Amino acid sequence: MSSPEPLRVAVIGSGPAGVYTADALTRQEREPVRVDVLDRLPTPYGLVRYGVAPDHTKIKGVARALRRVLEHPGVRFVGGVEYGRHIDLEGLHRAYHAVVFATGAATDRRMGVPGEDLPGSAAATDFVGWYCGHPDSRVERFLLEAEDVVVVGAGNVALDVARILAKSADELRGTDIPQPVLDVLAASKARRVHLLARRGPLQARFTAPELRDMGALDNADLIVDPGEVDIDPNGEEMLTAARAARTNLRYLKEWAGQAPAGRPREVRLRFWRRPLELRGTDRVESVLAERTRLDADGRLQGTGETEEIPAGLVLRSIGYRGVPLPGLPFDEAGAVLPHRDGRVVGPGGAPLPGVYTAGWAKRGATGVIGTNKSDAAGTVRSLLDDAAALRAGAGPRTGLEELLEGSGAEPNDYAGWLAIDEAEAELAARLGRGERVKLLGWEEFRRAARR
Numbered sequence: 001m002s003s004p005e006p007l008r009v010a011v012i013g014s015g016p017a018g019v020y021t022a023d024a025l026t027r028q029e030r031e032p033v034r035v036d037v038l039d040r041l042p043t044p045y046g047l048v049r050y051g052v053a054p055d056h057t058k059i060k061g062v063a064r065a066l067r068r069v070l071e072h073p074g075v076r077f078v079g080g081v082e083y084g085r086h087i088d089l090e091g092l093h094r095a096y097h098a099v100v101f102a103t104g105a106a107t108d109r110r111m112g113v114p115g116e117d118l119p120g121s122a123a124a125t126d127f128v129g130w131y132c133g134h135p136d137s138r139v140e141r142f143l144l145e146a147e148d149v150v151v152v153g154a155g156n157v158a159l160d161v162a163r164i165l166a167k168s169a170d171e172l173r174g175t176d177i178p179q180p181v182l183d184v185l186a187a188s189k190a191r192r193v194h195l196l197a198r199r200g201p202l203q204a205r206f207t208a209p210e211l212r213d214m215g216a217l218d219n220a221d222l223i224v225d226p227g228e229v230d231i232d233p234n235g236e237e238m239l240t241a242a243r244a245a246r247t248n249l250r251y252l253k254e255w256a257g258q259a260p261a262g263r264p265r266e267v268r269l270r271f272w273r274r275p276l277e278l279r280g281t282d283r284v285e286s287v288l289a290e291r292t293r294l295d296a297d298g299r300l301q302g303t304g305e306t307e308e309i310p311a312g313l314v315l316r317s318i319g320y321r322g323v324p325l326p327g328l329p330f331d332e333a334g335a336v337l338p339h340r341d342g343r344v345v346g347p348g349g350a351p352l353p354g355v356y357t358a359g360w361a362k363r364g365a366t367g368v369i370g371t372n373k374s375d376a377a378g379t380v381r382s383l384l385d386d387a388a389a390l391r392a393g394a395g396p397r398t399g400l401e402e403l404l405e406g407s408g409a410e411p412n413d414y415a416g417w418l419a420i421d422e423a424e425a426e427l428a429a430r431l432g433r434g435e436r437v438k439l440l441g442w443e444e445f446r447r448a449a450r451r
Helices: 016-027 062-070 089-095 124-131 156-166 179-186 208-214 243-255 371-385 387-392 400-404 414-431 442-450
Strands: 007-012 033-038 075-079 098-101 121-123 148-152 192-196 220-224 265-270 273-279 286-294 300-310 313-316 343-345 351-357
Touching: 007 016, 007 089, 007 387, 016 033, 016 062, 016 371, 062 075, 075 414, 089 098, 089 400, 098 371, 121 124, 124 156, 124 179, 124 313, 148 156, 148 300, 156 192, 156 208, 156 265, 192 273, 208 243, 220 243, 273 300, 351 371, 351 387, 371 387, 414 442
Parallel strands: 007 033, 007 098, 033 075, 098 351, 121 313, 148 192, 148 313, 192 265, 220 265
Antiparallel strands: 273 286, 286 300, 343 351
């Protein structure tokens, strides 16, 4: 008997969820497969490249594991192809037996307060993309001319943003930050970074290693109000808290009340504060914040006590949110693709033939990078269970190249990505700056890829 035709699978998105999906597909032995990993960017790895702070070098090592997947002979990376612009669901169905959407959560959650749209107010995701060299970002997007910056949020991204603002350019010189961005950071006028958390230290979502890094800043004093971390170690709140939260509290108590050492910058961790309004005329000038508490049922409520915090730049970091994709159903409440075991379902609850999802598009912006591996494996199990039906419903396959003709796409294959990778290593060598310095902007990527 002849071997069955390989299942042709398109994975939309080359972040961890997409690459782990390709990995799970090529590791299994139930079905022969060919996988195309498509991304609108010319570079792979998603938030590993554009969402992890540049001084987190250990986490960025994940890219090396993802690279091995993209170099598998059954996997093809194609960058520069945007779903909904260059290619649609109908076209994908003509070219592939199945499509897995691993598009992540592309936008930020808003605070919903007056003044949020004033100049000087921005999403932390935009700031992260800026210092990570996302090609959509322009270097002049953030000029850092304000002495006071407010970061709203109590997660790891908020800590990353505060830490990058607090560090000196010399401390960041060995990272992969694009040189024009490093020049802006070197000229930064930021002196005080206020991190506002709506709840208390035991409810904060940052992890202990990231919080510990804040206490090791060489260029900034870390300031914690003793009254905001004065929690009875034998009280019910402490006894029911998670282990990680108790570890966080131990660090915070060690730092609370320490006299400033006179370093050039300050990071002030402010708990029990929620923004009510961003104030200013032509741009943000201050944040009106209300003190909060938890009621008997653990719900957040305001106390009516307010304070005005000076701020020329406000960065909100209160979570990521998925966005609707053309031609696909969308769960507005969860900001995800509605699914059952990774199979995308329509309004009536029936699975859409050959359409699957993985990662944040599937479960929301939760978990760590490694969570995507088991998540992707679950989706792949569903896809493989459907293999017979996928083959039965398939007509003649159209090639991706044929689909992209006349679309305006400028595809960048894996060889093009390796050329970009090499150009960034060469730039680092010329500048004397570590292993890699990221190129900045679409044209620089295109120029490097054409080599």
